[in-house]
Amino acid sequence: GAVVSQHPSRVICKSGTSVKIECRSLDFQATTMFWYRQFPKQSLMLMATSNEGSKATYEQGVEKDKFLINHASLTLSTLTVTSAHPEDSSFYICSARDLSTYNEQFFGPGTRLTVL
Amino acid sequence: AQRVTQPEKLLSVFKGAPVELKCNYSYSGSPELFWYVQYSRQRLQLLLRHISRESIKGFTADLNKGETSFHLKKPFAQEEDSAMYYCALSPDSNYQLIWGAGTKLIIKP
Numbered sequence: 001g002a003v004v005s006q007h008p009s010r011v012i013c014k015s016g017t018s019v020k021i022e023c024r025s026l027d028f029q030a031t032t033m034f035w036y037r038q039f040p041k042q043s044l045m046l047m048a049t050s051n052e053g054s055k056a057t058y059e060q061g062v063e064k065d066k067f068l069i070n071h072a073s074l075t076l077s078t079l080t081v082t083s084a085h086p087e088d089s090s091f092y093i094c095s096a097r098d099l100s101t102y103n104e105q106f107f108g109p110g111t112r113l114t115v116l
Numbered sequence: 117a118q119r120v121t122q123p124e125k126l127l128s129v130f131k132g133a134p135v136e137l138k139c140n141y142s143y144s145g146s147p148e149l150f151w152y153v154q155y156s157r158q159r160l161q162l163l164l165r166h167i168s169r170e171s172i173k174g175f176t177a178d179l180n181k182g183e184t185s186f187h188l189k190k191p192f193a194q195e196e197d198s199a200m201y202y203c204a205l206s207p208d209s210n211y212q213l214i215w216g217a218g219t220k221l222i223i224k225p
Binding site: 032034042043044045046049093095097103104105106107108109110 | 160162211212214216
């Protein structure tokens with residue numbers, strides 16, 4: 001099946017710094033990627049939908065200036081958490097939609113962000 | 117409002133017993149429904165989707181529009197079925213997914 005990678009898998013940063021998370025579709029082209037946030041023992045919360053070559057669509061309550069999304073190519077989307085604060089600590093997961101498999105979403109392994 | 121409800125946070129059954137993980141949805145149109153599974157220390161992966169009408173790893177799920185349900189069933193549970201199961205709904209062509217809270221399934225030996 002299709003593979004989606006995320007980098008880094010784990011990151012610890014100081015409060016006030018910015019962190020970039022990469023999401024790559026390794027063997028297929030993804031015109032649409034999704035960014036989720038998952039709190040401990042809770043379900044996934046969709047943050048934004050990232051479309052290649054256009055601006056991301058953010059869900060209500062998600063600050064677009066804080067969570068910058070760039071989908072510059074058909075295989076790469078990035079999420080940058082700007083001026084991170086401890087409350088941004090979470091598990092961030094991306095998924096990519098594969099048009100060749102009836103729009104199935106393939107998930108990355110997630111990135112654990114800890115802001116000190 | 118669009119919503120997916122999984123009423124059980126935790127379901128524990130013995131090996132060989134039947135399993136049913138409940139999922140109800142709220143949506144006015146014709147949704148596409150999915151079950152995703154997350155095994156321990158692994159990423160989320162698609163288990164099955166209602167349009168496929170497949171049986172995957174012995175699991176089946178039937179969309180009941182009258183009851184707005186998409187329950188996941190398996191007649192004889194196996195220990196390797198222990199995992200977190202999420203029901204999800206796709207309401208539109210952009211294929212965003214609306215997620216249930218998830219049910220943790222534990223199969224006891």
